[in-house]
Amino acid sequence: MRIVTAMQMKNIDKAAIEDYGIQEIVLMENAGTAVAKKVEEMLGNIHNGDIFIAAGTGNNGGDAFVAARQLLNHGFKVKLFVLGDKNHFTASAKINYDILHKISNEIYEIETDHDWDKVKMALSLSNAVLDGLCGTGMKLPLRAEHKKMINLINKYSKKTIAIDLPSGVEADRGEVEDDCAVKADFTVTLGLPKIGSLLYPGAAFVGQMQVEDINLPAALLNDINICHKLIDYDLIKNYLPARPMDAYKGSCGRVLAIAGSVGYTGAAVLCTKAALKTGAGLVTLGTGESLYDIFAEKLLEIMVKPLPEADKGAVSTAAVDVILPREESYDAILLGPGLGRNPATLDFVQKFALQVKKPLVLDADAIFAFAGQAEKLKQCAHMPILTPHLGEFANLLQIKVKDLKHNLWQYAQESAKEYNCVFVVKSEKTIVACPDGQIFLTTVGNPGMATAGSGDVLAGMITALRADKLNTIKAAIAGVYLHGKAGDLAAQEGMVGVIASDIINKVQMVRKSIDVK
Ligand SMILES: NC(=O)C1=CN([C@@H]2O[C@H](COP(=O)(O)OP(=O)(O)OC[C@H]3O[C@@H](n4cnc5c(N)ncnc54)[C@H](O)[C@@H]3O)[C@@H](O)[C@H]2O)[C@H](O)CC1
Numbered sequence: 001m002r003i004v005t006a007m008q009m010k011n012i013d014k015a016a017i018e019d020y021g022i023q024e025i026v027l028m029e030n031a032g033t034a035v036a037k038k039v040e041e042m043l044g045n046i047h048n049g050d051i052f053i054a055a056g057t058g059n060n061g062g063d064a065f066v067a068a069r070q071l072l073n074h075g076f077k078v079k080l081f082v083l084g085d086k087n088h089f090t091a092s093a094k095i096n097y098d099i100l101h102k103i104s105n106e107i108y109e110i111e112t113d114h115d116w117d118k119v120k121m122a123l124s125l126s127n128a129v130l131d132g133l134c135g136t137g138m139k140l141p142l143r144a145e146h147k148k149m150i151n152l153i154n155k156y157s158k159k160t161i162a163i164d165l166p167s168g169v170e171a172d173r174g175e176v177e178d179d180c181a182v183k184a185d186f187t188v189t190l191g192l193p194k195i196g197s198l199l200y201p202g203a204a205f206v207g208q209m210q211v212e213d214i215n216l217p218a219a220l221l222n223d224i225n226i227c228h229k230l231i232d233y234d235l236i237k238n239y240l241p242a243r244p245m246d247a248y249k250g251s252c253g254r255v256l257a258i259a260g261s262v263g264y265t266g267a268a269v270l271c272t273k274a275a276l277k278t279g280a281g282l283v284t285l286g287t288g289e290s291l292y293d294i295f296a297e298k299l300l301e302i303m304v305k306p307l308p309e310a311d312k313g314a315v316s317t318a319a320v321d322v323i324l325p326r327e328e329s330y331d332a333i334l335l336g337p338g339l340g341r342n343p344a345t346l347d348f349v350q351k352f353a354l355q356v357k358k359p360l361v362l363d364a365d366a367i368f369a370f371a372g373q374a375e376k377l378k379q380c381a382h383m384p385i386l387t388p389h390l391g392e393f394a395n396l397l398q399i400k401v402k403d404l405k406h407n408l409w410q411y412a413q414e415s416a417k418e419y420n421c422v423f424v425v426k427s428e429k430t431i432v433a434c435p436d437g438q439i440f441l442t443t444v445g446n447p448g449m450a451t452a453g454s455g456d457v458l459a460g461m462i463t464a465l466r467a468d469k470l471n472t473i474k475a476a477i478a479g480v481y482l483h484g485k486a487g488d489l490a491a492q493e494g495m496v497g498v499i500a501s502d503i504i505n506k507v508q509m510v511r512k513s514i515d516v517k
Pocket residue numbers: 009013024027028031056057058059060061062063083084090133134135136137138139140141142143146163164165190191192214216
C-alpha cells in the first residue's frame with residue numbers, strides 16, 4: 001500500500017474532482033459514513049450511546065458533520081462542538097454544517113468559559129469521542145483552544161476515534177508539539193495512510209489504523225508517482241519462493257560474511273547464523289586468522305576462513321588477494337558486523353568493496369570505512385545495500401544525527417540516488433531508501449528488538465536473501481520484513497528481554513508462514 005504526504009493526498013482529491021468529476025462533497029459523504037460505521041462498530045452493543053464530537057471548520061470537521069448525521073439517524077445522541085471561525089468553513093464543510101443544524105440542536109460553538117464547562121460535561125457523559133478537529137490541513141503549532149480541547153479529550157480518555165489523523169499529529173513527519181495530540185483508540189484514515197501517522201511520535205497517537213478508500217479511483221491510489229510504500233505482507237508475499245525439490249546447498253545462496261574482531265566475535269556468529277536460518281545453503285565466515293580457533297569451536301554449520309590480519313583479529317588489506325580469486329564461490333558478500341575499526345581493516349574494506357564483482361551488503365564498521373567518502377560506493381560492481389543505524393548514517397554523510405532525524409526521508413532518498421545504494425536505515429521505524437526515489441516503511445518490529453546484535457542479524461538475513469537470487473531492493477525489503485516479523489514473534493514471550501538469538505530462532509517460522517506455496 002502506498003503512503004502519502006498531505007500534499008499528495010490533496011492532489012489525489014483534486015484529480016478525483018477534476019479528472020473524474022467526483023465532487024468533494026461526495027468524498028466527504030463517503031468519509032463521514034465510513035467514520036460513523038467505525039463508531040458504531042467500536043461501541044458494539046451500545047446502540048443509543050452518547051457521542052462527543054469535536055469538529056474544526058475544515059474538511060476534517062466536514063467529515064465529522066457527516067458522521068454526526070449518520071449517527072443521529074442510527075439513534076445515537078450526539079453533542080458536537082465546533083472549534084474555529086464559523087465564517088471560515090470550507091465549502092463542503094459548510095454544506096454539511098448547515099444540514100446538521102437542520103437535524104440537531106446539539107451543535108455548540110465554544111466562545112465562553114461556560115461553553116468549556118459544557119464540553120467537560122458532555123465529555124464526562126459520553127460513551128465515545130470522535131475527533132474531527134483537524135487532519136492533513138493542520139500546520140503546527142496548534143492554536144491554544146485546540147490544545148485545550150485535545151487535552152480535555154485525553155483527560156476524559158473515552159473510547160476515541162480520530163478522523164484521518166489524530167488532531168495534533170503533523171501529516172508529513174508525524175511531529176507532535178508538547179505531546180499534545182488526541183490519543184486515539186482507532187484512526188480511520190481516508191484514501192491512503194499519511195506518512196505522519198506511521199512515524200513516531202505521531203504513530204503513538206494513532207491506535208489501530210483503518211484505511212478507507214472512500215471510493216477514490218484505484219488508479220489514483222496506485223499512482224506510480226507516489227513512491228512511498230508500506231513494507232507489509234501484501235508487498236512481499238510473492239518475493240520468497242518455496243524451496244524447489246531439486247535444491248542443493250549450492251543452489252540456495254552462498255554467503256561470505258567478513259566479520260568479527262577481538263571483543264566482537266558475537267556479531268560474526270549472529271550474522272552468519274542469521275544467514276543460515278534465513279535459508280542460505282552455504283555460509284562462510286572470513287575473519288582474522290588468530291580468531292580462527294574461537295570460531296571453529298563455536299560454529300558447526302558455518303565454514304570459517306582465516307584471513308591475513310594486521311593486529312590480532314584485525315583483517316588486513318592482504319585479505320583482498322586471498323578472497324578475490326575465490327569470489328565465484330559466493331553469491332553475496334556481507335562486510336562489517338563486529339569487524340572493528342583498525343585502519344588496516346578499514347583500508348581492506350574500501351579496497352575489497354571496490355574490486356569485488358559480487359553483490360555486497362555493508363553493515364556497521366564497513367559503513368564507517370566510507371565515512372565522508374560515500375561517493376566511492378558508486379564504484380561497487382553491483383548496487384550495494386547499506387544497513388546503517390541513524391548514527392552510522394549520519395557519520396557516513398558527515399552530518400549531525402539531529403539534522404538527519406529532522407529530514408531523514410529526504411536525506412535517505414537523496415543519498416540513495418546520489419550514491420546508487422539501497423539504504424536500510426534502522427530506527428524505531430526502519431526505512432528502505434532506493435536510488436529510484438522509492439522509500440519503503442516497515443510495519444513490523446517492536447522496541448524489544450533494540451538489543452545488541454539485532455542489526456547483525458538483519459545484515460545476515462538480507463545477505464542470505466540477496467545471495468538467494470532476490471534483487472537488491474527486494475532482498476532489503478524482504479529482510480526488513482522477515483526480521484521485524486521474527487522480532488514480533490520473539491516479543492510474544494515478553495518484549496523486554498528479547499535478545500538477537502531469539503530473533504534468529506523465529507526466522508524459520510516466519511519464512512514458513514510467507515514462503516510462496
Ligand atoms: N483524503 C480525502 O480524499 C479526503 C479527505 N477529507 C478530509 O479533509 C481533511 C483535510 O481538510 P482541510 O480542510 O484541508 O484541513 P483540515 O480540516 O485537516 O484542517 C483545517 C482545520 O484545522 C484548523 N487548523 C489548521 N491548523 C491549525 C493549528 N495549527 N491549530 C489549530 N487548528 C488548526 C483549521 O482552522 C481548520 O479548522 C482531511 O484530513 C480529511 O479528513 C475530505 O473530507 C474528504 C476527502
